[in-house]
Amino acid sequence: MSKQHQFDVLIIGTGSAGLMSALQLSDDLSIALIAKDKILEGSSYYAQGGISAVLDTDDNFDAHIKDTLETAAGLGDESAVRFMVEQAPDAIASLEESGVHFTRKADQYHLTTEGGHSARRVAHVADKTGESIQTNLLSNVKNKKNITLFESHIAIDLLTKNSNCYGAYILNKSTNTVESFITHKTIIATGGASKAYLYTSNPDTSTGDGIAMAYRSGCDIVNMEFTQFHPTCLYHPHAKSFLISEALRGEGGKLILPNGDAFMRKYDDRAELAPRDVVARAIDFEMKTNGFDCVYLDISFKEKSWLQEHFPTIYKKCISFGIDISKDPIPVVPAAHYTCGGIQTNLDAQSNITNLYAIGEAAHTGVHGANRMASNSLLECIVFAKSCAKHINLQTFNEAQPKFDNWDASRVTPSQEKVVVSHLWDEIRRIMWNFVGIVRSNKRLHYAQLKLTQIQSEVNEYYRLYLISNDLIELRNLVKIAQIIVQSAITRTESRGLHYNEDYPEKADQPTDTIIQKS
Ligand code: FAD
Ligand code: SIN
Numbered sequence: 001m002s003k004q005h006q007f008d009v010l011i012i013g014t015g016s017a018g019l020m021s022a023l024q025l026s027d028d029l030s031i032a033l034i035a036k037d038k039i040l041e042g043s044s045y046y047a048q049g050g051i052s053a054v055l056d057t058d059d060n061f062d063a064h065i066k067d068t069l070e071t072a073a074g075l076g077d078e079s080a081v082r083f084m085v086e087q088a089p090d091a092i093a094s095l096e097e098s099g100v101h102f103t104r105k106a107d108q109y110h111l112t113t114e115g116g117h118s119a120r121r122v123a124h125v126a127d128k129t130g131e132s133i134q135t136n137l138l139s140n141v142k143n144k145k146n147i148t149l150f151e152s153h154i155a156i157d158l159l160t161k162n163s164n165c166y167g168a169y170i171l172n173k174s175t176n177t178v179e180s181f182i183t184h185k186t187i188i189a190t191g192g193a194s195k196a197y198l199y200t201s202n203p204d205t206s207t208g209d210g211i212a213m214a215y216r217s218g219c220d221i222v223n224m225e226f227t228q229f230h231p232t233c234l235y236h237p238h239a240k241s242f243l244i245s246e247a248l249r250g251e252g253g254k255l256i257l258p259n260g261d262a263f264m265r266k267y268d269d270r271a272e273l274a275p276r277d278v279v280a281r282a283i284d285f286e287m288k289t290n291g292f293d294c295v296y297l298d299i300s301f302k303e304k305s306w307l308q309e310h311f312p313t314i315y316k317k318c319i320s321f322g323i324d325i326s327k328d329p330i331p332v333v334p335a336a337h338y339t340c341g342g343i344q345t346n347l348d349a350q351s352n353i354t355n356l357y358a359i360g361e362a363a364h365t366g367v368h369g370a371n372r373m374a375s376n377s378l379l380e381c382i383v384f385a386k387s388c389a390k391h392i393n394l395q396t397f398n399e400a401q402p403k404f405d406n407w408d409a410s411r412v413t414p415s416q417e418k419v420v421v422s423h424l425w426d427e428i429r430r431i432m433w434n435f436v437g438i439v440r441s442n443k444r445l446h447y448a449q450l451k452l453t454q455i456q457s458e459v460n461e462y463y464r465l466y467l468i469s470n471d472l473i474e475l476r477n478l479v480k481i482a483q484i485i486v487q488s489a490i491t492r493t494e495s496r497g498l499h500y501n502e503d504y505p506e507k508a509d510q511p512t513d514t515i516i517q518k519s
Contacts, residue, residue, distance in 0.1 A: 002406045003172075003179040007032040007148075008397055010167050010181050012155045012210060013189030015044035016130070017360025017381035019137035021187055022147050023098070024389030029397075031147045032181055034170060036154035036470065040134050042205045043191050043361065044381070047130025048245035048313065050102075050122040051095075051382070052375040053088030055109050059119040061085050068376060071116040071275045072369025073497035074511040075223065080366040083347050084376070084383045091382040092123055099136035100125065114246040114374035116275045122375045127245055127311045133378065153179075154470055155209065158186065158217045158356065159404050165217065165356035166401050173470055178407035184397045185355050187388060188214060192339035192361035193481045194227065195474075198433035200336040201230050201243045210362040212477035214343045215484065219351045221516045222364040223341035224481075225488035226498040228372055229438050230337035231255075231279040234330065235294035236321045244297055244314060244332055246374050249273060251310070253299040255283065256329060258292060277371045277498045280334040284438045287333070296329035334438060338377060340368040340498065341488065344515070349388035357392070359384045370497025370511075415466035424455055425475050428482050436486055442503045449486045455479050488514040 007030045011018045014035040022033050035041070054064050064085045069076040096102070102123045103110040111120040125132040141147055152173040159166045159180065167183040193208025194200040215221050232249075234242040249255075249272040254262050267282040268274035274282075283295050299307065304326035308315050311325075318325050343351050343358035345365055351358050360381040367380055415421075435448040459479050463472060494508035495501050 002177050004406070005032060005179060005181045007181065007183045009185045009187065009392060010034070010183040011187045011189055012168065013042070013191060013360070013362070014039045014138075015042040015189060015191050015360055015381065016133050016137065016378055017385045018187070018189035019134070019141055020094070020382050020385035021189065021359055021389045022141055023137065023144070024386050026393045027144070027146050029146060029392075032150060032183070033141065033147055034150040034153040034155065036209070037152065037205055039138060039149060039151050041203055043130075043202055044378070045130050045134045046203060046243070047133070047378055048127040048243055049114055049247040050112060050124030050129045050375050051092065051378040052117065052121050052373070053092045053123060053379065054085070054121055055089060055092065055123060056111060056120060059121050063118055064088070064121060067116050067118050068367065068373050069369070071371050071373040073371050074507065075369030075497065075513065077366025077369070080347065084365075084367050084380055087383045087386070088379055091379055091386070094382065094386065095133060095136070098140050100132050112247045113250040113273070115249070115270075115273050115279060116373040122247065122250070124247070126309070127247065127313045129378070154473055155190070155213065156468065156473055158213050160217045160353060161402050163218060164354040166404065168213070169407055171468055171470070171473065178409065178468065180404055180406060182401055182404065184399060184401070185357065185392050185395070187349070188343060188356070188358040188362050189360045189385070190362045194336040194339060196429065196432050196478055196482050196485065197227070197336035198429040199233070199333070201233050201241050202337065203241065207474040207478050208339065208481035209474065209477045210358065211339075211342055212480040214351060214353070214356070214358065215480060215516070215518055217353055217356070218518055219353055219356070220344040221341065221484055222344045222513050223370070223488065224339070224484045224516065225492050225514060226340035226368070226370050227336055227485065228276055228338035228340055228498050229280040229334040231276055231283050231334050232297055232332040233335040234318070234321070235333045236331065239317070239321060241335070242317055244330055245311070246276075248297060248299050248311065248314070251299065251302070253297050255279070256296045256298050257286060257290070258296065275371055275373065280438055281500060283334055294331040294333045297332050298329040299325055300327055300329065302326065338372055340370070340372050345384070347387055348391035349384050350391070357388050359388050370499065409467065412465060412467050415462070418471070420458070420462060421471045421475050424459060425471070425478065428452065428455060428478055432482055432485070436489060438500065440489055440499070440501045442501065445486055445490050449483070449490065452479060452483050452486060456483060484516050487516055
């Protein structure tokens with residue numbers, strides 16, 4: 001007999017969105033907080049550059065809003081952007097209350113800048129902002145008696161009836177059994193889906209599970225064609241997913257070709273600090289046209305001691321690969337970094353399924369539109385985690401819950417062919433990289449769609465026959481996410497922000513969101 005748990009609130013995901021929402025929920029509520037891996041594993045922990053907020057007297061909310069909307073290329077939702085920007089100083093205060101010490105110069109914040117920002121407004125903890133946020137939030141969570149942490153528990157599907165959510169089926173990876181978590185409110189905080197691509201800056205957790213689960217339950221999934229490619233990931237055979245922060249360009253780092261020529265001015269007057277879509281496309285163009293394996297980012301004009309103080313993680317990581325960034329240019333390539341689309345939510349983080357909320361990278365709040373501005377993601381995580389918790393705290397919890405059957409594993413057998421899972425996983429990620437990358441075309445998108453339809457039926461068959469496992473759950477989600485991205489990209493017959501299709505190089509007159517819903 002598999003276990004059933006009862007909680008008031010289930011939070012799926014322990015990134016900065018999940019942890020902050022747990023901390024902001026009322027102490028009267030019983031909360032289950034689950035992570036499919038170690039609690040700290042997720043994109044939040046690896047965030048480098050920082051979190052944006054108007055903190056300087058020379059800056060103002062209108063400028064932050066304008067920059068965010070300009071970067072969003074016509075698809076940003078102004079009211080959501082205003083909501084986020086105006087709450088940014090409060091988000092910073094909440095993080096400080098939890099113990100985060102942002103880097104300061106004398107008694108002022110040391111603010112950096114990144115692409116798209118017209119002012120210095122990125123608060124950071126050297127280049128370990130995510131590590132500091134995550135370790136502090138977690139230590140606060142551990143002090144709360146009403147929160148139970150479940151590590152190595154992976155959510156499979158939501159428990160829904162009549163467009164109402166009552167929790168989720170969750171695989172306990174230590175016992176290999178599926179447990180039911182029956183709850184009044186469920187918050188999806190599962191992060192993004194950049195693992196759909198072969199090369200990514202993201203950790204292995206970013207397989208879009210929450211978005212795929214929400215899709216299967218009938219949520220609107222919006223603007224998934226906008227995958228953000230970070231222009232500068234370290235290019236080295238052993239440097240899996242290592243990011244070279246945009247903050248290096250904020251401090252004057254130059255992008256150069258192998259012969260030393262700077263090239264960004266050819267593409268945009270803002271050069272290295274143009275928004276990411278522009279910089280990533282420029283690098284992609286230079287690499288493809290000239291047959292280069294990578295381009296280079298040069299920050300060697302800065303003193304070694306300054307680099308060690310401001311970018312200690314990057315400095316040490318590069319040294320471990322034999323690159324001294326105070327002398328050598330850093331080899332870099334673009335890689336999938338951020339999922340701008342996701343589960344449609346309102347300002348209280350509610351989805352269109354009753355009692356189901358989504359926050360962080362899994363959500364589509366409208367603040368990023370067709371392209372996210374750097375350091376607005378951690379901000380979105382914190383602001384919407386807080387508004388979500390505030391909304392839940394105002395609810396009553398006396399609703400009767402329907403009965404759900406325990407997970408039935410009587411008709412499946414252990415698989416002897418696990419290679420099928422790893423093969424299909426690899427195939428999906430290659431298809432996405434080769435045919436649904438930085439530059440797209442109708443032909444490539446339709447080819448990807450055809451291939452993914454075949455893979456989907458193989459995955460369905462495998463899922464029907466064999467015992468559930470972490471890899472199978474992720475594969476099932478990944479193929480669905482890849483299909484949603486391709487379907488969204490095919491639907492958008494224009495080029496805008498992060499979506500560039502050679503067959504439709506112009507922007508449409510009227511920007512519209514792409515909404516995908518299970519038929
Ligand atoms: P994550 O932090 O990714 O957490 C997801 C959580 O969900 C994890 O706990 C995971 O275990 C859990 N999970 C996933 N699926 C399941 C499942 N099926 N069952 C149970 N648990 C599940 N943004 C900025 O604003 N500033 C930056 O400086 C910055 N730097 C970045 C650097 C790197 C290298 C990367 C990868 C991203 C960076 N970003 C930055 C983006 C930002 O870090 C992320 O968008 C943000 O942290 C996402 O937070 P999240 O809480 O939504 O998800
Ligand atoms: C970076 O430090 O370059 C990442 C910032 C971000 O993704 O917002």
